[in-house]
Amino acid sequence: MDFERLYQSIFRRKSVRKYEMTPLDASVTDEVSRLLPSLKPLFDIRTDISLVQGDTIRGLLALKAPHYLVMSSENREGYLVNAGFILQQMDLALSAMGLGSCWVGLAKPSGNIAIKPGMEFVIAMAFGKAAGSLYRDSLSEFKRKPLGKIANVPEDPLLEAARLAPSSVNSQPWYFKKEADRIHAYCIRTGGLKALIYERLNQIDMGIALCHVWLAGLHLGKDPVFARQPEFPEAPAGYEYVISVSGI
Ligand SMILES: Cc1cc2nc3c(=O)[nH]c(=O)nc-3n(C[C@H](O)[C@H](O)[C@H](O)COP(=O)(O)O)c2cc1C
Incomplete structure (x- = not known):
């Protein structure tokens, strides 16, 4: 995988919701499939991504598209953040290949998958x-919160990449604290009925933003390392600690 190409996609990608319904040539879907084994995980959790026909994805909120990637995972601590981190690499790769893509949060694969x-x-x-x-x-053209609202620093190349990350209903549920050579990431806390839907999606969103941080780090010649730390700066009110990034 050419991670620099993925990094460059961060600054121009967008969600595509209208597709030409003719299936892509097999040579193109083969190229997509060939990328899957080279995706980098955040955690050592077993995952799988399969490429399926668009009509196998159901749900009122499913988009009409000729193809879908279906992500599944072991359910272990951090698996949703890990899934976001991994599949965002495909969102960026598809964009770099000249294809449209869109995360679809509430649709489900039919029983045939x-x-x-x-x-x-x-x-x-x-x-x-x-x-x-x-x-x-x-x-x-990116509708995003300014960095000052999602971080404790006015500018930073890694956090600028995170700022541009896509999130479900564009909620941008993240906050970042930069400290010397570390970034600490926090996720907004949801309660009540909202939590039923958004808690899960927010974790995936966090993984997406962390993927952008990682790619920006690689772009700058660093080797970002992600780990939950026993000690971290206090979370802002209404947020909870997710992970810290070192090696930046
Ligand atoms: C986890 C996740 C789930 C999403 N689910 C949907 C969805 O079900 N339908 C949809 O049209 N867009 C969905 N989106 C796309 C977001 O609405 C979109 O990323 C956000 O509004 C920012 O716009 P952009 O991707 O064009 O930058 C989802 C995005 C994420 C990250």
């Missing part, structure tokens, strides 16, 4: 040839 033993379905991603535009022309 076999989930590997010991794993559960996590999330799906629609992809195919975009029926409209594929890229943003400028950073101003």
Whole structure:
């Protein structure tokens, strides 16, 4: 996998919700499949991504797309963050290949899709040839919170990459504290009914933003290391600690 290409995609990608419904050539879907084994995980958790036809994904909120990636995982501590981290690499890779893609949070694969033993379905991603535009022309087209609202520093190249990350309903549930050579990541806490849907998606969102931090670190010649620390700066009110990044 060319991680620099993925990094460059961060600054122009967007969610594509309208697709040409003719299936992609087998040579293209083969190219997509060939990328899957080279995706980097955040944690040592067993995962699987399968490429399926679009009509096998169900749900009122499913997008009409010719193809989907279906992500499943062992259900272990951190598995949702890990899934976000891994599948975001495909969102960026598909964009770099000139294909459209969109995370789809609430759709489910039909019973015909076999989930590997010991794993559960996590999330799906629609992809195919975009029926409209594929890229943003400028950073101003990203509807995102300013860095000052999601971090304790006014600028930082790794956190700028995180700032641009996609999230479910664009909620941007993250906060980052930068300290000397570390970044600590926090996720907003949800309660009540909202938690039923968003707690899970927020964890996936965190993994997506951490993927962008990692790619920006690689771009700068660093080797970011992710681990939960026993001690970390206090979480801002309403947020909880997720992980720290060192080696940056
Ligand atoms: C975990 C996750 C789930 C999402 N689910 C949906 C969805 O079900 N339907 C949809 O149209 N967009 C979905 N999105 C796309 C977001 O709405 C989109 O990423 C966000 O509004 C930011 O826009 P951008 O991706 O164009 O930068 C999802 C995104 C993420 C990260």
